[in-house]
Amino acid sequence: EIVLTQSPGTLSLSPGERATLSCRASQSVSSTYLGWFQQRPGQAPRLLIYGTSNRATGIPDRFSGSGSGTDFTLTISRLEPEDFAVYYCQQYGNSRLTFGGGTKVEIK
Amino acid sequence: EVQLVESGGGLVPPGRSLRLSCTTSGFNFADHGISWFRQAPEKGLQWVGLIKSKPYGVPPEYAASVKGRFIISRDDSKSVAFLQMNSLKTEDTALYYCSRDGYYDVSGYPTFWADIWGQGTMVIVSS
Numbered sequence: 001e002i003v004l005t006q007s008p009g010t011l012s013l014s015p016g017e018r019a020t021l022s023c024r025a026s027q028s029v030s031s032t033y034l035g036w037f038q039q040r041p042g043q044a045p046r047l048l049i050y051g052t053s054n055r056a057t058g059i060p061d062r063f064s065g066s067g068s069g070t071d072f073t074l075t076i077s078r079l080e081p082e083d084f085a086v087y088y089c090q091q092y093g094n095s096r097l098t099f100g101g102g103t104k105v106e107i108k
Numbered sequence: 109e110v111q112l113v114e115s116g117g118g119l120v121p122p123g124r125s126l127r128l129s130c131t132t133s134g135f136n137f138a139d140h141g142i143s144w145f146r147q148a149p150e151k152g153l154q155w156v157g158l159i160k161s162k163p164y165g166v167p168p169e170y171a172a173s174v175k176g177r178f179i180i181s182r183d184d185s186k187s188v189a190f191l192q193m194n195s196l197k198t199e200d201t202a203l204y205y206c207s208r209d210g211y212y213d214v215s216g217y218p219t220f221w222a223d224i225w226g227q228g229t230m231v232i233v234s235s
Contacts, residue, residue, distance in 0.1 A: 001172070032214045035221055037153070044205055044225035045145075045153060051214030056223060088153050095169045097143075097155040 002026055004089050004100035012108040019076040021103045023089035028069050033092040036065055036074045039102075040085040048087075049074065079105070110134040110224045114206050117229030124196055128229055130189040130206030135224075137187035138162065141209035143222050144180060144191050146202035146231075154202070156180075158209065159189065160220075174200075196233045203228040 003026040013019055023034075036049040047056040049065040052072060062077040076083055084107050089100040116128040130142060141164075144156040157170040159180045168180040179192040189206060207222035 032217050032219055037222075039153075044227055045222075046225070047210075047221055047223045050212050050221045051219060054212070054214065056221070090153075096171070097158075099153045099155065102152045 001096055002029060002091055002093060002098055004091060004098055006087075006089060006100035006103045008103060009101070010104045010106060012106050013079055014108045015079050015081055017079050019074075019079055019083070019105055021074040021076075021087055021089075021105075023067070023072040023074070023100050025070040025072070025091065029072075029091045030093060031068050031072075034065075034067070034072050035090050037088045037090060037099075038083075038085050039088065040082070045088065076105075110208065112206050112208060112224060112226035114204060114226045114229035117204060117231045119232045119234060120196055121235050122196060122198055122233055125192070125194045126196060126231060128191040128193070128204055128206075128231070130191070130226060132187045132189070132208070135208065137182075138184040140211075141220055142180075142182060142189040143207045143209055144189075145205045145207065145222070146200075147205070147228075148199075148202040151202075156191065156204070160209075193231070196231075198233050201231060201233045203230050 005024045007022045031052040034052045037045040039045045053065045064075045086102045086104045088102045111133045113131045141160040143158040159168040177195045182189045205228045208224040209220040210223035
């Protein structure tokens with residue numbers, strides 16, 4: 001099973017700052033099947049990015065994804081108040097789907 | 109409006125069974141796969157399994173932690189998916205979500221992503 005490790009565990013930033021979240025896989029992941037989800041407190045997760053770099057419907061362009069192989073990144077260019085949440089990377093391969101442990105982006 | 113509503117959660121002793129339902133509306137259910145996820149209190153997301161739409165003709169897929177105990181099924185005539193949970197363990201305690209698997213083309217490859225989620229139903233396994 002592919003293990004996804006997200007870092008940092010918590011990111012303390014101010015609104016307007018840039019956030020860079022990392023997702024590292026224990027073995028190479030198809031970029032086609034790497035995505036990111038956002039979960040705000042008390043809410044269900046929301047699809048942000050699919051296929052490494054494609055924004056889901058309605059996701060603002062301050063969110064961007066990149067990476068390949070074992071290293072993937074979610075970048076939020078300028079944090080808005082509603083962006084303070086937990087972010088999970090996810091991959092699917094060999095009929096198994098796994099999530100990273102999450103990165104919490106909190107207000108500094 | 110696309111909606112998914114989970115139901116059937118509750119408190120159940122270890123070893124017993126529970127069946128969750130995922131009632132959907134606002135989209136053509138028969139065209140979509142349905143995934144189940146769970147989240148233990150104050151923990152991260154965990155995939156439980158998925159069932160693809162019938163034309164794929166493949167059996168459901170399951171996480172290793174639930175394979176052989178949980179069964180996912182669907183009733184296209186009622187736009188409902190089910191998660192039958194047997195031999196429940198305390199570690200199955202979690203908020204259970206269902207989601208619609210939306211089709212997305214990625215560089216010419218068909219991919220499916222959990223693009224609409226329900227709000228979840230809580231399952232507590234405890235004596």
